Amino acid sequence: MRHAEEVTFGGSGLDRAAQLRGDAAAIDDIWNASTTRVMLLWRGKPLFADGALAWLGCTHPVLDGRKKGAVFLGLEGEAARFAVDFSDWQPEELPDTLNTFLDPSEQRHPDLPENHVFAELRRLMTLLSAREAELAATAKAILSWHRSHAFCSRCGHKSEISNGGWQSTCPSCGGHHFPRTDPVVIMLITHGNSVLMGRSPGWPEGMYSLLAGFVEPGEPMEAAVRREVLEETGVPVGRVSYLASQPWPFPSSLMLGCWGEALGTEITIDPVEIEDALWVTREEMLAVFAGEHSKIAPPRDGAIARFLVANWLADRLD
Template identity: 60%
Template structure:
């Protein structure tokens, strides 16, 4: 695809420094180096400076706020030769926390730590992802995803014993049975299914009124991307798909997916939805989608900016998929 790496969270060419993760001496040196920076998270929210243009905050490792950090910082990579580590401040408890607001579809709340300047806030990445540069977005997505993995993998899946963090945060090892565990990424296909001049759109139960997107679903074990596209579209909407092409991918750290954007040609048009999977599906013409993107459609809102669905639809409208 012509613009494949312009999708949000991709294309910043981050040096992930994978070759040094297994060298504890190098990691210790990095953690003592004066130019090493910390990016910090609270409950998966990155610390940003939201004034436009917004930026991911980088702090020196002697900043007092890191006293509230959990153990075991995670090496995210290097910028201009300097190491960048992710720190988790989730044990910090803000005053007057609105738990209900944080549980909304798009959390609008922001948290300010008393040890940080007033313009620095913890903000939901899904809300601010389009405010960030490609590099900031990739660092934020990587940190959020791997911290989230550590949160739910404290025990060995093989024997149940507590595990320890190794490989600069990119592995958990079991001292009891010596099993190794690595961050997981769930493959998901998201499908631009077209028939003539129309594209198939659907919405899930509980989405905001008017929100539609491309159909999507997890790839099953032993399944190709092409087969997953055909199966998911038929299961969710009852539409048969013929030829399938890969277009672009997007890391999606909500919580830990890799979205494979694919284009498929429908060989049938009758829709029969699975109400457990989706609430509605419909064919939308190119002309209608132009009205959607302009904000003028009577019942459909534009796909959320930053999501690969918006990216694929935008390129479909511009005829830049090839």
């Protein structure tokens, strides 16, 4: 698919400088450089300033004592970029909307400027440049992995961040653990002039999307597409082809966008998996995108589902 990397989080050519990660002296040097900038994340929410990522110099007081847990993201020219988990900070109030689908709350730290807020990435991701989006997705995914893998899976001892943040090492048994990405297939399933859409329980009113599911161990991508669609809707799928991918740091998935051709149209949903599924014609989908459909809300900007459907409507899947 010629337009594959135009999707949000699709990549910007960031120099990740992986050759520096294992060089502790080099990491120390670039951390202390005047051009180095650090991204803070609180409970997975990046620090924003006026709709863009907010970056701090490494000498900022809120970063005191946090170098050991910093993740080296890469280089922009000669300038290093790091990310630091700030989740141990406790705001005065914790809103009920935390961890909801599109958390509208924003948190302000007293030692940061008034326009600096921790905000949900899913809500603001379309405001970011391609470079900022790649940096934010990388930081959110790897810091989330460190939070959920704080202990060695071999012996249970507390692990330590190592290799520039790209490894977890156990000081007790010497085990090394590396960040993982979960592959998820998301499927543009078509039959003639229609595309298959589904809805999960608990989604906002009117929200429908393409079907999706995790790839199981030992399972090819194409087989995962056929299995997930059949399990969720009872629709058999024949030919499957790959279209595009999207890193999706919620918390650490890689969405594999696929195109599948349905062999039938009868739908029998699995109510454990989804709440509803339906076929949507091109004409209806145009009304959806225009916000004029009676049942389905327009798909969210930034999601690969919208990207794939929009390219289907425009006949740009080649």
